[in-house]
Amino acid sequence: MSFGDERRRPPRPAAHELERYSALFATRTGRMRSSVMRDLMAVTDRLDIISLAGGLPDTSLFEPRLFTAAMERIADGATAAALQYGPTDGLQPVKECIVQIMAEEDTRVAADELIVTTGGQQAIDLVCKTLLDPGDVVIAEGPTYPGAVPTFCAYEAQVVQIEMDADGMQIDLLERTLDQLAAEGRRPKFIYTIPTFQNPAGVSMSLARRRRLVEVARERELLVLEDNPYGLLRYEGDALPTLRSLEVPRGSRDGGEFVIYVGTMSKILSAGIRIGWVVAPRPVLAKLNLGKVSSDLCSSSLTQHFVAAYFANGDWREYVNAARETYHVRRDAMLDALAEFMPAQARWTHPHGGLFVWLTLPDYIDTTDLLARALREHVAFVPGEGAYDDGRGHNAMRLNFSSVPEEQIREGIRRIAKIVDEQLALYGSLTGRHGAAPADDAANELTEELAPVLELPRRSGEGARRSRPA
Numbered sequence: 001m002s003f004g005d006e007r008r009r010p011p012r013p014a015a016h017e018l019e020r021y022s023a024l025f026a027t028r029t030g031r032m033r034s035s036v037m038r039d040l041m042a043v044t045d046r047l048d049i050i051s052l053a054g055g056l057p058d059t060s061l062f063e064p065r066l067f068t069a070a071m072e073r074i075a076d077g078a079t080a081a082a083l084q085y086g087p088t089d090g091l092q093p094v095k096e097c098i099v100q101i102m103a104e105e106d107t108r109v110a111a112d113e114l115i116v117t118t119g120g121q122q123a124i125d126l127v128c129k130t131l132l133d134p135g136d137v138v139i140a141e142g143p144t145y146p147g148a149v150p151t152f153c154a155y156e157a158q159v160v161q162i163e164m165d166a167d168g169m170q171i172d173l174l175e176r177t178l179d180q181l182a183a184e185g186r187r188p189k190f191i192y193t194i195p196t197f198q199n200p201a202g203v204s205m206s207l208a209r210r211r212r213l214v215e216v217a218r219e220r221e222l223l224v225l226e227d228n229p230y231g232l233l234r235y236e237g238d239a240l241p242t243l244r245s246l247e248v249p250r251g252s253r254d255g256g257e258f259v260i261y262v263g264t265m266s267k268i269l270s271a272g273i274r275i276g277w278v279v280a281p282r283p284v285l286a287k288l289n290l291g292k293v294s295s296d297l298c299s300s301s302l303t304q305h306f307v308a309a310y311f312a313n314g315d316w317r318e319y320v321n322a323a324r325e326t327y328h329v330r331r332d333a334m335l336d337a338l339a340e341f342m343p344a345q346a347r348w349t350h351p352h353g354g355l356f357v358w359l360t361l362p363d364y365i366d367t368t369d370l371l372a373r374a375l376r377e378h379v380a381f382v383p384g385e386g387a388y389d390d391g392r393g394h395n396a397m398r399l400n401f402s403s404v405p406e407e408q409i410r411e412g413i414r415r416i417a418k419i420v421d422e423q424l425a426l427y428g429s430l431t432g433r434h435g436a437a438p439a440d441d442a443a444n445e446l447t448e449e450l451a452p453v454l455e456l457p458r459r460s461g462e463g464a465r466r467s468r469p470a
């Protein structure tokens, strides 16, 4: 069955059309920006493109019979309720499913400490809506989730990004930044982090840093927004505790005070059902709930019923295990292809889970320009700039390995590597410098044992162009 051409997008307004309305727009619209990933979807939906750009789970792994069984269960006993409005904070059976999912990562939460949201994305939006005034500081990792940057911008936040290394956000740098901000009389509203299999860098925050971050939050009475869509998609290594579980250990009767936790069904069940959740200290949760009333009244009753029916029908972990096995093989295919095709000047991360590899090229390569070339070769990636709010990331790219099969991953990487080679050769012939390496050539020597991730891109004087307007 076809639902028509999903690629059709509303046409962009012409300048003279925009002009007519410009006096009406709220000031904040001046800071609104699109998400690179969303923009790219219009192109990457095309069947002739190998897209390593999305962050899409492979929903073809979900067996149609499970879908039918869940829908039949709804039809048998809950048709009217599934077609009705529901409570703003979500249906109780769905909350109970969420409690189970979080327990899988040893994270204790009570059903009344969370609200069901329309994806994790809405949870991030609600947190911003609840906490941010224009000009407020948000701390994030550098690079950060490209889909969060437009949200922070829409609420006119100032985003301060803390560099990462193989062990995630550098907490000593964070503390120094907090001191500097305090000296200016500024206090961030929250610290946004994706500690496990970070999007886009693919790295995880070490246990020591997790512990320290929770301490820092407590000592300085700061909120941490822990975003954890990928924690259950681990392909190697031992599980690391969530920040929430470090703040509220098992057996504790207290709720959390400083960690707001965001989760989602998108990567472990379905992105299309748009069901996520947020756990927060009670006073914050009450405000988030008010924010949700004005956003959408409630998340879809139909898809919440789908979740409840799916969990009631069988073991939800089976699908997660199947997805994990497939993504593991695809991750290996991507790492193998990168090793085979990429020139020595390229460096990339070695994720232990999640969906992404972050690749860094020499400073003189611009991946936004490179993408235009790549699309002509029918392959796509996310240029690194979208993962920063300060113009950095121009020489990096995010590569996704979950949504296409191994042979396409290999072919996609081969094509990207060929374009990179051409750009390096062009640079060499223009400057006489052949085989010029990134500033930190030593990083190319890194082995798997030394580090699963290489130094993340740093903006240096000359390369620091295209800064975004504040």
Ligand SMILES: Cc1ncc(COP(=O)(O)O)c(C=O)c1O
Pocket (backbone or CB within 6 Å): 055, 118, 119, 120, 121, 122, 145, 147, 194, 199, 227, 229, 263, 264, 265, 266, 271, 275, 276
């Ligand atoms: C880090 C992160 N947070 C939030 C989201 C939003 O996910 P959703 O709204 O589908 O739950 C994503 C999606 O890729 C993500 O990678």
